[in-house]
Amino acid sequence: MGRPSAFDREQAVDDVMHMIWRDGYEASSVKALSEKLGITRSSFYNAFGTREALFKEVLEQYCKQSPDFALALATPPIDVKMLLTLVFREACAARAADPEGRGCLAINSVAELCNQDEELGPVLESLVLGSINQIQTVLNWGVASKEFPRDLDTHALALCLQNLLIGLNVMCKVVKDEAELLLTAETTLKALGMYEYGLDEVDED
Amino acid sequence: MGRPSAFDREQAVDDVMHMIWRDGYEASSVKALSEKLGITRSSFYNAFGTREALFKEVLEQYCKQSPDFALALATPPIDVKMLLTLVFREACAARAADPEGRGCLAINSVAELCNQDEELGPVLESLVLGSINQIQTVLNWGVASKEFPRDLDTHALALCLQNLLIGLNVMCKVVKDEAELLLTAETTLKALGMYEYGLDEVDED
DNA sequence: TCCTTTTTGTACTTGACTGTACAAAACAAT
């Protein structure tokens, strides 16, 4: 019923995602976004309401394809060290593979908008806090399954791992060599006792 | 000779620093900066030339008062673990003490401008690379003084420590409790074997 | 006092961006 949209909404959100990823949120004006999509601002407002609303859609879509999404998908029973090792490898590979060195859209947005944007700041804040909680949950599975000792401080460790991931997502903008990023991740992971050895000749696709 | 400037340049750079710290570089227009300083854009251009030039001045001034500046000031002989422990404590305290949760001006700018701004990107890039090198140099002093074993991988460790610092400087925007930041820093530092115990009841002014 | 130098304020031109309003266009359902 009614006139159908002339553009593919999924595709549009994806296009916008890459633009905001590159340029940042504030630099992506309604005018610029509309032009990128090949539609008028009028259609933009009609289809998405506000820039903030679209950003939330973009963020959701981004999360589902981010290199650490495996952490959110995991269900017990699971080899936690292996999961962490693979997630961090994937993160390093993904960040180094980006020829534009954009880092992580979510973390870029945290740096830009947290404690700054009334509406989007809290959204990003709970995204990060949720991620820390998810890591802690996964670590708790490892304790429950006896992979880790009973007295492991999973909260402290979750903070460290999230912090490691955030650091990599920013440092990759400067340290562009995958081997260097991997060295950073694996050295810290090993120190924290969260590295799975014996994965070196296994194909982890 | 000639008419003297109506404003204190040092003070002006400091004011601008706090504005860019809060709002970010791109959000700090020449108009906004000029108004903050109580001068006209005309005077702004006359005094600072370009926004980029002023930012470089701001960045220099920022670095000299950043919580990790002690790393740049250090000279051997020095207790490296103690230096690192104190620097990270100071960083956590400083980030948590900021009621506006602005994080680190330098790292915010890296996230915003690296691989994005033709002129400022490289400046920030070499700032971070220089910091990694400085950390590695300090670690090497520790090896030379036998504080650390001869085979310590100081390059890998320097990357980890810089990454830890970057992570804290972003994560503090979300995790605002100093104790949580400290837990993150100290847990990672201990894991990396870079934590100086026995400082707990020492006054580190 | 006069001259030189530098800063300062005003003005102008130009371009970007926002949000809304309104009519035309396109389609689905009846």
Add this chain to the structure above:
DNA sequence: ATTGTTTTGTACAGTCAAGTACAAAAAGGA
């Protein structure tokens, strides 16, 4: 084909920002 619904393009009115030009103002030095 008519009706109803939604999208789309154009237009408008308003704000903000950039960079330059030029004259006025304010000093210091001779």
